[in-house]
Amino acid sequence: MQAQAADFWGKVELNARQRRYQVFASLLKAFKSPPTILDIGGTMDYWKTLGVSHKLASRIVLLNMFEQPAVDVFESVTGDARDLSKYRDQQFDLVFSNSVIGHVGAFGDQMRMAREMQRVGKSFFLQTPNHGFPLDWRTRIPYFHWLPAPAQAWCFERFGVGSYAKAADHAQAVEWATRIRNIRRGELARLFPGAIVVNERVCGFTKSFMVHNITPGH
Secondary structure: OHHHHHHHHHHHHHHHHHHHHHHHHHHHOOOOOOOEEEEEOOOHHHHHHHOOOOOOOOEEEEEEOOOOOOOOOEEEEEOEOOEOOOOOOOOEEEEEEEOOHHHOOOHHHHHHHHHHHHHHEEEEEEEEEEOOOOEEOOOOEEOHHHOOHHHHHHHHHHOOEOOEOOOOOHHHHHHHHHOOOOEOHHHHHHHOOOOEEEEEEEOOEEEEEEEEOOOOOO
């Protein structure tokens, strides 16, 4: 039963990702020429799925916490999403990020990342899971992510929770309980003032948000 549920939600996530690709690819058509892109947390595999080429982007900088191969239009750098001081204001035509802002820390850290994205990019596109969605995508357990972090850590330390095995010790349980902070709808206006918000919906609920400021004629 658990394997069937995991397979079902895996297909749901795949379908949502494919729809997201289509939305993003259509937004790229708003640029008069292939843009320069900074992808925070990006990998080449993601862009290969989009069918990246010189027609899509003139340059894509993949900023991540690890080194990775980079060929064609790609460049790989290591860095911190909360501190992009190596780049000047509006250096990139587009700053892109997919499911990263929930991993950078507390709301203050998320605010720092959002500000940096808007500083170094003339435009931005970000996708992030919705805290209000009833399923916890980490564990695949409904409502688990709504528990306070100490309660989550208590569960991780004592049981296998959904797709997670029992934590090895208290420190690991706390790390699992606190390493992700999903965004709430009401926080988006503070993080990205005036941005366009597109809801990704599953079974009538908003699973994730796509947030951008891309308009025709870029």
